[in-house]
């Protein structure tokens with residue numbers, strides 16, 4: 001009798017340190033490599049999968065049941081699934097939601113995204129929490145060779161022969177491929193996910209009040225949408241746009257988006273930002289954009305052991321003590337003194353927010369130039385909306401700077417008039 005076609009295909013997740021997990025193929029059949037990171041969000045898997053900041057990463061969902069609501073066209077945060085691979089414990093056997101147009105398994109397969117299911121994601125997460133994020137590979141094609149040999153090849157005794165020997169050799173070879181795959185430290189990934197050409201997101205409520213130049217380092221759809229809803233005309237620009245090109249748009253403000261990779265590798269964006277800061281144009285950065293503002297001010301960034309990824313990360317406002325529950329997705333962070341004022345080439349800077357789980361810097365505020373940034377995600381896709389007023393704060397900063405600018409130019413007109421008289 002032939003084997004039923006429903007027999008699951010075996011898949012293996014191999015970590016850089018040699019620990020491996022055996023499960024079932026989920027999504028596309030094949031092989032993939034990336035940095036193994038875990039996300040604790042219990043909702044929002046579609047937004048997570050399509051967040052460009054996950055480019056080059058294999059995402060492990062700590063929530064065990066994934067895929068319940070299938071996939072729809074509305075919840076994509078970019079044009080495609082961006083993760084390098086996907087790891088789940090217990091995929092939903094059917095999708096159930098009025099918006100669903102298909103299952104997550106099929107969607108991943110159609111997008112060519114290799115995943116694995118049925119593994120102990122709790123043990124995997126604890127391992128990464130102790131030892132830190134590391135490279136990994138998922139393969140659902142390893143058994144093909146071993147099985148072919150086991151079925152058709154000679155059955156010989158001793159190590160290295162037969163299916164077991166083949167499988168051990170295949171696992172060793174997979175580990176070699178994991179260790180040969182690119183590292184996240186030092187990776188410049190934003191240009192890979194950025195828009196190739198500029199585009200404009202129109203302000204929602206009639207006439208645009210403010211023109212925002214947004215550097216797309218891996219922007220999510222919800223971000224320009226949130227600013228457009230506040231009356232901003234958002235010009236979304238490729239990652240390598242220069243400071244001069246940003247200023248040539250005569251924007252009321254410059255926004256720096258989230259994005260994948262190591263902020264220490266994106267010197268081009270740091271240079272652009274310094275040009276903008278020198279011009280006194282308001283700046284707002286989130287996540288990768290926050291890390292780049294920090295670098296432009298002279299702070300360093302570093303790699304966290306395992307990062308913050310999820311929708312329930314508590315953040316404290318240093319000035320008010322107020323706590324916000326935030327959406328986060330970062331593996332790098334800014335090194336800056338939590339208290340006190342730091343003097344930088346762009347004047348005084350304070351840390352505005354800190355992570356309440358581990359005291360990581362979660363926000364910066366410039367006191368002498370109109371610029372601020374947060375490590376978390378005010379666009380909240382997915383996640384809670386506690387931080388969404390930050391877009392209003394950016395609008396207020398643009399309004400103040402514009403008023404200040406008007407006052408200054410009115411004063412110079414008056415002064416020029418005096419000079420003439």
Ligand SMILES: NC(=O)CC[C@H](N)C(=O)O
Pocket residue numbers: 053257258259260261262263286287288289329330331332333
């Ligand atoms: N979401 C982001 O912008 C992530 C920023 C950066 N790639 C990090 O991992 O820290």
